[in-house]
Amino acid sequence: MIMWIGEYMKKNVFVLLFIVVLLCFLYAKEEFRVYDLPNDDGTSLQLEWDKSLADVGQIEILKSFDNKYFTLMQIPDNVFQFTDTDSSFSGKTIYYRLDVKNKEGELINFYKASAIPKAQWFNMQKLPLLIVLLILSFAIVYFINSAKRGKDLYIRRINGLDALEEAVGRSTEMGKPVLFVPGIMDLDDMQTIAGLTILGKLAEKTAEYHCRLIVPVSKSMVLSAAKEVVKTAYMQAGYPDEYQDNDIFYLTDDQFGYVAGLDGIIVREKPAANFLLGCFYAESLIVAETGFASGAIQTAGTAEPSQLPFFVASCDYTLIGEELFAASAYLSKDPQQLGSLKGQDFGKLVIILLIIVGVVLEIFGISVLKDFFTF
Amino acid sequence: MNYVLPLIITFLAGLLMLVSEFIPHKPFESLVSELEIWFMIISGFAIVLGQISLLKMNIFKIKYKSEGWKYCIVTLSAFFIMLLVGILWGTESQAGLLGGGERIIQSIGEKPFDYIFKYIYQHLMASMFSLLAFFIASAAYRAFIARTLESALLLVSAIIVMLGNTSVGTSMTSFLPQSLNFLHLPNISKFIMDYPNTAGQRAIIIGAGLGIIGSSLRVILGIERSWIGGKK
Amino acid sequence: MKFTFIDRRWIFLLILLGVGLPLIIPLGFKLEVSPDAQMVYDVIQSTNENRLVIVSFDYDPASKPELHPMGYAIIKHAIEKKHKVVCTALWPMGSQMADEIFHNLQKEMPELIYGENFINLGYKVGGMVTIQAMGKDMRNVYPKDASGKSIDDYPMLNNMKTIKDFAYVVSLSAGTPGLKDWIMVAKDKYGVSVLGGATAVSTPAFKPYVNDQKQLNGLLGGLKNAAEYEYLVGRKGTATAGMDAQSVAHLLIIAFIVLGNIAFFLNYKKVKE
Numbered sequence: 001m002i003m004w005i006g007e008y009m010k011k012n013v014f015v016l017l018f019i020v021v022l023l024c025f026l027y028a029k030e031e032f033r034v035y036d037l038p039n040d041d042g043t044s045l046q047l048e049w050d051k052s053l054a055d056v057g058q059i060e061i062l063k064s065f066d067n068k069y070f071t072l073m074q075i076p077d078n079v080f081q082f083t084d085t086d087s088s089f090s091g092k093t094i095y096y097r098l099d100v101k102n103k104e105g106e107l108i109n110f111y112k113a114s115a116i117p118k119a120q121w122f123n124m125q126k127l128p129l130l131i132v133l134l135i136l137s138f139a140i141v142y143f144i145n146s147a148k149r150g151k152d153l154y155i156r157r158i159n160g161l162d163a164l165e166e167a168v169g170r171s172t173e174m175g176k177p178v179l180f181v182p183g184i185m186d187l188d189d190m191q192t193i194a195g196l197t198i199l200g201k202l203a204e205k206t207a208e209y210h211c212r213l214i215v216p217v218s219k220s221m222v223l224s225a226a227k228e229v230v231k232t233a234y235m236q237a238g239y240p241d242e243y244q245d246n247d248i249f250y251l252t253d254d255q256f257g258y259v260a261g262l263d264g265i266i267v268r269e270k271p272a273a274n275f276l277l278g279c280f281y282a283e284s285l286i287v288a289e290t291g292f293a294s295g296a297i298q299t300a301g302t303a304e305p306s307q308l309p310f311f312v313a314s315c316d317y318t319l320i321g322e323e324l325f326a327a328s329a330y331l332s333k334d335p336q337q338l339g340s341l342k343g344q345d346f347g348k349l350v351i352i353l354l355i356i357v358g359v360v361l362e363i364f365g366i367s368v369l370k371d372f373f374t375f
Numbered sequence: 376m377n378y379v380l381p382l383i384i385t386f387l388a389g390l391l392m393l394v395s396e397f398i399p400h401k402p403f404e405s406l407v408s409e410l411e412i413w414f415m416i417i418s419g420f421a422i423v424l425g426q427i428s429l430l431k432m433n434i435f436k437i438k439y440k441s442e443g444w445k446y447c448i449v450t451l452s453a454f455f456i457m458l459l460v461g462i463l464w465g466t467e468s469q470a471g472l473l474g475g476g477e478r479i480i481q482s483i484g485e486k487p488f489d490y491i492f493k494y495i496y497q498h499l500m501a502s503m504f505s506l507l508a509f510f511i512a513s514a515a516y517r518a519f520i521a522r523t524l525e526s527a528l529l530l531v532s533a534i535i536v537m538l539g540n541t542s543v544g545t546s547m548t549s550f551l552p553q554s555l556n557f558l559h560l561p562n563i564s565k566f567i568m569d570y571p572n573t574a575g576q577r578a579i580i581i582g583a584g585l586g587i588i589g590s591s592l593r594v595i596l597g598i599e600r601s602w603i604g605g606k607k
Numbered sequence: 608m609k610f611t612f613i614d615r616r617w618i619f620l621l622i623l624l625g626v627g628l629p630l631i632i633p634l635g636f637k638l639e640v641s642p643d644a645q646m647v648y649d650v651i652q653s654t655n656e657n658r659l660v661i662v663s664f665d666y667d668p669a670s671k672p673e674l675h676p677m678g679y680a681i682i683k684h685a686i687e688k689k690h691k692v693v694c695t696a697l698w699p700m701g702s703q704m705a706d707e708i709f710h711n712l713q714k715e716m717p718e719l720i721y722g723e724n725f726i727n728l729g730y731k732v733g734g735m736v737t738i739q740a741m742g743k744d745m746r747n748v749y750p751k752d753a754s755g756k757s758i759d760d761y762p763m764l765n766n767m768k769t770i771k772d773f774a775y776v777v778s779l780s781a782g783t784p785g786l787k788d789w790i791m792v793a794k795d796k797y798g799v800s801v802l803g804g805a806t807a808v809s810t811p812a813f814k815p816y817v818n819d820q821k822q823l824n825g826l827l828g829g830l831k832n833a834a835e836y837e838y839l840v841g842r843k844g845t846a847t848a849g850m851d852a853q854s855v856a857h858l859l860i861i862a863f864i865v866l867g868n869i870a871f872f873l874n875y876k877k878v879k880e
Contacts, residue, residue: 041399043743073766085769087743119400126397136585140592185783188414190587193594193602200601220425221418225602249432250425255782256503256669268443281782282504282669282808289510293615303583305576306809310511313518321579325586328599336598344589351581374820411736467703468729468753492703497668504669508856512622513615516863520871530868534861540807540831541854542636549637561641573814580815 032098032111039126042119043089047082049098049111054080056109057102064095072096089117128373135350140343147339155338160299160317161198161330167273167297168205176272177212177247178202181262181287182226183278183302184255186219190325191303195278196222196229197328198301202275203233207242215248216265218258223250259283263290276300276315277324280307288314301327382597389595429454460487532567539564618863625859629851636854638847644835646817647802647825650775651681656689658774659767663789664694664701666781670806671704674779676833676846677804679708681777684840686712686719690774691763695749696730697737697784702753722761729753734784738792741770775800775824786813790822800824807831 031053037044053059059075061082073082084094095114101107147153171178180202182195199215206213215230217223227248234243251261263286266274274291276284276298284300284307291298292314300311301319311318319327322344329337358369388410395403433447464479464486465471476486483490521527538544544560551559557566593599654660662682666674685692694705705727713719721727728749731737740748745767751757758764766772776793778801780786786803793799800821805813807829816823827836830853833846 039399041401041404073768083769083771085743085771121398121400123397123399130397133588136588137592140589144598186418190590194586194590197599197601219418220421220423220428223425223428224421228603229601246432246435250428252429253422253425254500255667256500260499260503264446282507282806285510285514286503286506289514303579303586304812305579305583306812308579310514313514321583322586322589325583325590328590328593328601332601334598337593340589340593340598344585347585347588348582351585408736408739411733415732415736467706468755492700497671500667500669501671504672508626509619509622512618512856512860512863515860516613516615516618516867519864519867521868522871530864534864537857537861540829541857542638542850543854543858545639546637549639561639565641565643568811568814572811576811577815580812 030111030113032096032113034094034096034113034115036115036118037083039120039123042091042117043087044083044085045089045094045096045115045117047084047096047098047113049080051080053098053100053111057100058105060099060101062097062099064097065092069095069097091116091118132350136343136347139346139350140340143342143346144336144339146342147335150335153335153338153342155326155330155341158319158323158326158330160301160319160323161327163297163299163317164202164275164331165205167275167299168202168209168211170297171206171272172209172211174272177214177269178206178273178275179265179269179271179291179296180213180215180275181278182215182217182222183276183280184218184258184283185279187221187225189279191279192219192222194325194327195301196225198275198277198331199226200229200233201328201331203230204237207234207237207239210239210242212244213247214265214269214271216251216258216262217248218251218253218255220250223248255281255283259286262287266290266294266296270294271296274298276302276311277319277327278302280304280311285310285314291315378600378603381603382600386595386597389591393595457488457491460491464488532571535560536564536567539567613863613866621859622856625855626852629855630848633848634851634855636851638834638838638850640835640839641832643817643826643828644832644839647681647827648684648836648839650800650802650824651684651688651690654688654690654774658690659764659772660685660690660692661770661773661776662692662694662705663776663778663780663785664696664704665698665778665785666704667698667700668704670781672845672849673806673830673833674781674804675704675708676830676837676844676849677827678704678777678779679712679844680833680836680840680842680846681802681804682708682725683712683716683842684836686716686724687840689724692725693764693767693773694725694727697734697788698781699730702727702730706753723763726758726761726763727753728758735788735792738770738788739796742792742797743769745769745772769797770799771797773799775802777802777804779804780809781806782809786823790816794822803827804833805829 031050033048035046036042037046047061049059054075061072061075062069063072063084064070072084075082084096093114093116095112098111098113099107100109143153168178180199182199183189183192185192187193203213213230215226217226227245230248231240231243234240251258262283265271266287267290271294274296276287276291277300280287280302281304284302284304288298288300288311298315299317299319300315301324302308302311303321303324305321308318308320326341326344329341354369361367361369391403392407392410395407430451433451435441436444436447437451461471463471463473464476466486466488470476471486479487485493515533519526519530519533521530538547539561544564548558548560556562590599594602662678662685664678682692694702694709696702696705709719709721709725709727719725729752731748733740737748746758749758752761758767770776770793776789776799778786778789780789780803786801786805789801789803794801801823803813803816803823803826805826805828810826810828813823813826813828817826827833830846830849834850837844837847
């Protein structure tokens with residue numbers, strides 16, 4: 001048996017040697033490597049090189065689209081990779097040369113590599129995001145369909161929104177206007193849109209109660225949207241003549257100029273009810289405190305966590321975070337909109353479960369879930 | 376009003392933005408950049424609407440001598456002065472219709488637009504911002520009352536964090552030995568900010584994020600229409 | 608009792624005195640460097656010489672008292688470490704803030720030379736869109752500096768192609784666009800380290816980004832951290848001076864809170880009786 005193995009080895013030693021050399025060749029890490037950067041639009045290539053090359057001397061990268069190389073970059077010390085982003089990449093092979101030079105600038109050695117930049121159709125790093133988004137979306141669509149089929153959906157009370165009619169009634173009794181502030185951001189911010197949806201409902205109430213509604217805005221596009229919302233609300237309430245175009249006006253884009261204008265309106269017009277619903281930043285406390293000092297009943301709502309404490313301290317009712325976005329569904333009691341709220345709650349449940357499972361796994365040193373969601 | 380076209384545009388634009396987030400391949404990323412640039416161009420033109428509204432309202436008040444009409448004169452004067460000096464002499468980096476304003480720079484040190492910006496506007500903004508210091512004191516006096524257990528906890532945390540953010544707080548507990556370093560006020564303050572506060576902020580951010588997703592889906596799918604003035 | 612109700616104007620007057628007097632008569636309260644300020648310092652300290660760095664001025668004069676001293680101290684530190692400071696702005700007035708710091712810092716640092724180790728590329732509208740464009744071709748986004756001169760005339764920018772050529776980005780941010788956009792694009796998309804400077808009120812919102820994944824490599828929050836950074840770079844600036852005022856103001860607010868509670872409980876006892 002041993003002799004047979006020995007004979008076999010003698011005959012096939014060169015074959016075995018060739019296989020070993022081939023494996024070494026295939027799995028050996030090249031000193032200078034270029035490859036397509038994954039999850040991009042095909043305009044980037046990643047260049048990497050061994051640390052040992054940097055120890056020898058100064059590194060310079062040259063690039064070529066055909067045969068002519070040109071200097072791309074002098075690499076600083078202790079840098080071992082470089083991403084070449086070039087919008088002119090068009091799926092053809094790009095050639096790189098890494099020159100190692102000494103302190104005098106003389107070439108010691110050079111390495112060549114090439115790669116073809118490719119665009120990917122899906123960014124794999126965002127797979128966890130897509131999965132969560134799909135789960136949420138399906139949940140929302142499912143509950144919307146459930147609501148369409150007549151299922152009764154429970155929504156807890158939101159005091160700030162229940163007080164809307166009470167606030168408008170109070171203003172009417174006192175003969176004072178209602179002030180609505182949709183925040184300081186533009187129409188591309190979801191909080192502003194959420195604020196405008198509540199403005200529509202509020203405008204219907206002020207139309208019914210024949211109460212004046214003042215809406216000073218900070219952005220021109222919000223002005224157009226607010227005018228349209230209020231006008232339509234007054235028409236739908238059956239009081240188109242009550243609509244006052246001059247009561248919806250633009251102040252200024254500037255943050256503190258806007259709040260100075262708001263303070264002036266509050267002090268002069270003395271509204272009995274203030275609604276501060278939208279995106280606010282540092283000006284939130286200034287307008288809320290001025291409103292408090294004027295004696296108005298105040299309802300505020302924002303998704304900015306840094307401003308919520310100021311609203312809670314100065315306002316009678318505060319809509320915290322998602323309550324602002326739920327307002328439209330809550331006030332309209334439309335089954336489909338309520339269904340979407342249920343879907344959001346399902347999404348929250350999924351996140352809570354993920355957090356609990358993730359924390360337990362991390363305690364036991366298993367970071368699979370954390371790694372999956374890290375991108 | 377016909378809502379079909381706006382709803383179709385909303386749906387297509389929303390879907391495109393959503394899908395482009397996951398697809399790096401051309402032309403999705405460039406389409407998204409284009410849409411964002413279009414938004415900036417439209418909002419640039421929309422500024423004119425806002426200025427017209429501002430002028431209209433102030434002129435209306437002056438014309439009919441409404442309450443506070445004199446302040447409207449101040450507003451309009453400031454508006455036109457800044458507009459005029461900017462057009463005529465430009466700003467620091469741009470020349471105006473009358474050139475670079477070298478003579479004016481020699482007399483007042485800079486161009487009128489920059490002068491007004493630096494010595495009037497900047498200070499007005501800083502003054503408005505500084506009102507926060509006063510209002511926060513009056514809000515804290517009124518709001519931090521230990522009526523319940525929760526409000527008492529809030530009160531104690533607020534005091535610890537406030538002290539921890541000052542040099543006084545650092546001095547108050549600087550005598551503590553290394554083994555009791557965790558009781559050093561700035562460390563307790565940092566603990567409150569890093570753990571309970573961060574957890575609460577993250578919860579609000581997650582809730583708000585879900586709210587934004589829900590609202591956005593309602594808007595994209597056309598379920599929510601009140602923002603364009605329509606009912607379903 | 609008399610202090611069951613204090614007119615808010617007395618509160619305002621006491622705050623005015625409490626903030627104003629320490630600015631005139633410094634009290635010299637001791638300063639201790641927090642881990643937050645140390646984190647930012649360590650990143651800049653450990654970055655190699657001749658690296659390009661971005662300092663983005665994403666604030667306006669309203670937030671100047673808190674963010675300006677941070678910018679001053681950070682740029683001073685970066686110049687001392689021989690970094691090449693490239694200033695940008697996502698807010699319109701940010702560019703003027705950068706110019707102001709340059710002119711003031713030049714008086715104490717003669718080695719600060721415009722075009723050699725400092726440049727102001729000015730304000731660019733667009734926020735996140737601008738940062739995304741920086742990731743593709745920065746020279747296209749900023750063909751000229753704030754004074755209108757071509758960037759090709761500045762050798763310090765020869766190696767500047769995209770945002771990935773920068774060692775770190777410091778965003779001094781008062782709102783949107785600002786730090787969040789830099790984190791979402793520069794860090795999450797292009798892997799460039801991001802350091803933040805924020806006002807005290809918005810700092811809690813950015814704290815979650817200082818995590819194991821280093822979405823934010825460091826965050827300076829408010830006047831206190833600004834004063835600590837000034838201490839680390841050996842400069843007694845406006846933040847250090849402001850800390851005395853802030854300390855007194857905080858103590859006053861605590862005193863008002865205590866008074867308010869005493870008044871409440873005395874009143875409560877009266878009503879109960």
